[in-house]
Amino acid sequence: xxxxxxxxxxxxxxxxxxxxxxxxxxxxxxxxxxxxxxxxxxxxxxxxxxxxxxxxxxxxxxxxxxxxxxxxxxxxxxxxxxxxxxxxxxxxxxxxxxxxxxxxxxxxxxxxxxxxxxxxxxxxxxxxxxxxxxxxxxxxxxxxxxxxxxxxxxxxxxxxxxxxxxxxxxxxxxxxxxxxxxxxxxxxxxxxxxxxxxxxxxxxxxxxxxxxxxxxxxxxxxxxxxxxxxxxxxxxxxxxxxxxxxxxxxxxxx
Amino acid sequence: xxxxxxxxxxxxxxxxxxxxxxxxxxxxxxxxxxxxxxxxxxxxxxxxxxxxxxxxxxxxxxxxxxxxxxxxxxxxxxxxxxxxxxxxxxxxxxxxxxxxxxxxxxxxxxxxxxxxxxxxxxxxxxxxxxxxxxxxxxxxxxxxxxxxxxxxxxxxxxxxxxxxxxxxxxxxxxxxxxxxxxxxxxxxxxxxxxxxxxxxxxxxxxxxxxxxxxxxxxxxxxxxxxxxxxxxxxxxxxxxxxxxxxxxxxxxxxxxxxxxxxxxxxxxxx
Numbered sequence: 001x002x003x004x005x006x007x008x009x010x011x012x013x014x015x016x017x018x019x020x021x022x023x024x025x026x027x028x029x030x031x032x033x034x035x036x037x038x039x040x041x042x043x044x045x046x047x048x049x050x051x052x053x054x055x056x057x058x059x060x061x062x063x064x065x066x067x068x069x070x071x072x073x074x075x076x077x078x079x080x081x082x083x084x085x086x087x088x089x090x091x092x093x094x095x096x097x098x099x100x101x102x103x104x105x106x107x108x109x110x111x112x113x114x115x116x117x118x119x120x121x122x123x124x125x126x127x128x129x130x131x132x133x134x135x136x137x138x139x140x141x142x143x144x145x146x147x148x149x150x151x152x153x154x155x156x157x158x159x160x161x162x163x164x165x166x167x168x169x170x171x172x173x174x175x176x177x178x179x180x181x182x183x184x185x186x187x188x189x190x191x192x193x194x195x196x197x198x199x200x201x202x203x204x205x206x207x208x209x210x211x212x213x214x215x216x217x218x219x220x221x222x223x224x225x226x227x228x229x230x231x232x233x234x235x236x237x238x239x240x241x242x243x244x245x246x247x248x249x250x251x252x253x254x
Numbered sequence: 255x256x257x258x259x260x261x262x263x264x265x266x267x268x269x270x271x272x273x274x275x276x277x278x279x280x281x282x283x284x285x286x287x288x289x290x291x292x293x294x295x296x297x298x299x300x301x302x303x304x305x306x307x308x309x310x311x312x313x314x315x316x317x318x319x320x321x322x323x324x325x326x327x328x329x330x331x332x333x334x335x336x337x338x339x340x341x342x343x344x345x346x347x348x349x350x351x352x353x354x355x356x357x358x359x360x361x362x363x364x365x366x367x368x369x370x371x372x373x374x375x376x377x378x379x380x381x382x383x384x385x386x387x388x389x390x391x392x393x394x395x396x397x398x399x400x401x402x403x404x405x406x407x408x409x410x411x412x413x414x415x416x417x418x419x420x421x422x423x424x425x426x427x428x429x430x431x432x433x434x435x436x437x438x439x440x441x442x443x444x445x446x447x448x449x450x451x452x453x454x455x456x457x458x459x460x461x462x463x464x465x466x467x468x469x470x471x472x473x474x475x476x477x478x479x480x481x482x483x484x485x486x487x488x489x490x491x492x493x494x495x496x497x498x499x500x501x502x503x504x505x506x507x508x509x510x511x512x513x514x515x516x517x518x519x520x521x522x523x524x
Binding site (some may be wrong): 043045081103122237242 | 274277290291292293294296298299300308309315317318326328329335336355385402437464476482483486489490511512
């Protein structure tokens with residue numbers, strides 16, 4: 001049954017393939033005719049576009065002379081993208097799926113800070129406040145999963161909760177905590193030692209002394225965790241052997 | 255290659271074989287916990303049976319983005335790192351000059367179920383911010399969807415409409431032209447000023463310029479990357495200002511000069 005299915009499928013593909021091209025052409029031309037009313041646009045696909053890059057996404061993307069710098073002690077997960085002017089300092093960790101794109105301005109992740117899963121950190125050209133528009137995350141900062149940071153300054157020893165959004169020119173001062181899901185509008189300053197939450201972020205209460213002492217402890221705990229992840233990765237991957245094998249199989253000279 | 259070269263090559267080959275044997279031995283010792291690395295099997299453009307994505311040659315698609323199924327991406331658009339455009343059950347069309355920023359997700363609702371057909375249509379010069387989720391909605395030309403916004407089924411963002419960062423727009427909401435909506439659920443906040451409308455179109459052009467730089471960088475082959483790495487190292491400690499102070503003119507190779515379009519347009523005007 002499976003064999004039959006395979007044969008019919010193969011036959012279908014064989015018969016369809018010339019027709020398929022025509023169909024594709026028709027569909028694009030149909031799309032073009034429907035959209036001419038909105039404004040003439042046509043899609044001309046190029047044959048050079050790769051559908052599968054055997055190298056995957058490069059982790060470190062230099063732009064011009066800007067080369068992202070990662071300290072030897074920092075852990076950056078393999079599917080993170082660092083582009084442009086990004087500095088990851090000692091002991092910092094950037095977890096899986098994050099994107100740190102410093103193509104317009106600088107991004108710094110400070111000592112022992114951590115940026116958790118699927119965060120996006122970007123910098124704008126200029127910020128509405130007089131502050132420099134670079135994104136700087138200083139030491140012992142914990143940034144929760146799914147956070148979005150754009151041109152903001154986070155002073156030492158803060159916690160940014162999960163799913164929170166910090167917009168252009170916002171400033172989080174030392175020992176403050178943002179709760180999960182909070183949104184900091186452009187140019188907002190969160191004073192030292194306070195807990196803020198909500199969309200847009202509002203003051204909730206001041207932090208007790210014990211809580212402010214807990215903040216660096218959390219950062220250090222995550223740093224410890226990142227060390228165990230870091231030790232899992234060897235300095236060089238062995239994928240080049242796979243590539244060599246693959247190329248040999250296909251008869252491409254290395 | 256001379257005889258000596260051949261001999262050295264052969265010796266190198268032996269040593270490599272020994273190294274690989276050592277590697278295998280180490281893996282064997284690590285036992286079940288060992289994970290063998292494989293080639294990347296991520297597909298940037300992927301078809302679902304006969305629904306193949308059509309991407310314009312001038313569009314930037316980051317290698318870590320995935321475009322699946324019936325997706326059309328127009329001229330000068332950019333799909334940034336980690337985006338997912340999944341047009342498996344219905345079609346997605348992205349206009350020209352649009353940017354969909356990092357880690358966003360565009361998906362569609364089920365097609366032809368109880369007469370509801372909800373393709374996702376994103377118009378021209380639209381800016382969709384980081385980590386936005388667009389599900390079966392229509393975003394018209396020159397609209398703006400802020401960072402982390404979520405647009406549910408049947409939402410229509412009209413021309414010059416703006417969805418503020420972090421907002422959740424409920425089903426079948428219509429965001430009229432020139433208004434800002436925000437919050438959870440999204441409500442009308444205020445009217446857009448003319449300045450902001452020009453800013454939105456400006457941001458779209460900025461992004462398409464930026465995308466060209468990233469596209470050039472991401473499509474480089476291995477030799478070129480290595481070559482530029484060496485160049486960068488060689489020219490790293492040379493500062494133009496310092497050199498001009500000394501009266502030395504040194505050429506920076508064109509490979510490692512960024513094109514103008516990445517720079518701040520305001521700064522270059524000054």
